[in-house]
Amino acid sequence: MDWFNCKKKRLVKEVKSDNNLIESLIKSSDKKLRSQELLELTNDTASSKISLAYDSLRALLEALAIKEGYKIYNHECYTSFLKEVMNKSTLGDEFDKIRKTRNAINYYGEEVEKEEAKMILKEIKRLINKISNSL
Secondary structure, eight states, X not given: OOHHHHHHXXXXXXXXXXXXHHXXXXXXXXXXXXXXXXXXXXXXXXXXXXXXXXXXXXXXXXXXXXXTTEEEOOHHHHHHIIXXXXXXXXXXXXXXXXXXXXXXXXXXXXXXXXXXXXXXXXXXXXXXXHHHHHO
């Protein structure tokens, strides 16, 4: 879904930047990332670790969107935000790939093995670092 359709469907609204909310979201992101790091990576914990790490990434994206003056109500619209508002097309594609993986886990019961999870978690952490640098 492109940014125009996100706005047309009211999945995005313009807001004033809120430094307190941004800081709160950054702290929440950090807690989720640290929580997933407390879990040993096994075949049983792989999906949970990915979900927590994704939630950490999404919280940072929310903080970035608010900093830029937007409240986004749909995870797919974060992809459009990155690509069309922030002009970071590659980052948008990378996030979208992670988003789809997380959706497959959360909504379709897809299993992720330990080795695959290791690569996904590494990618999420790399994206977290990129987004953090924009904040």
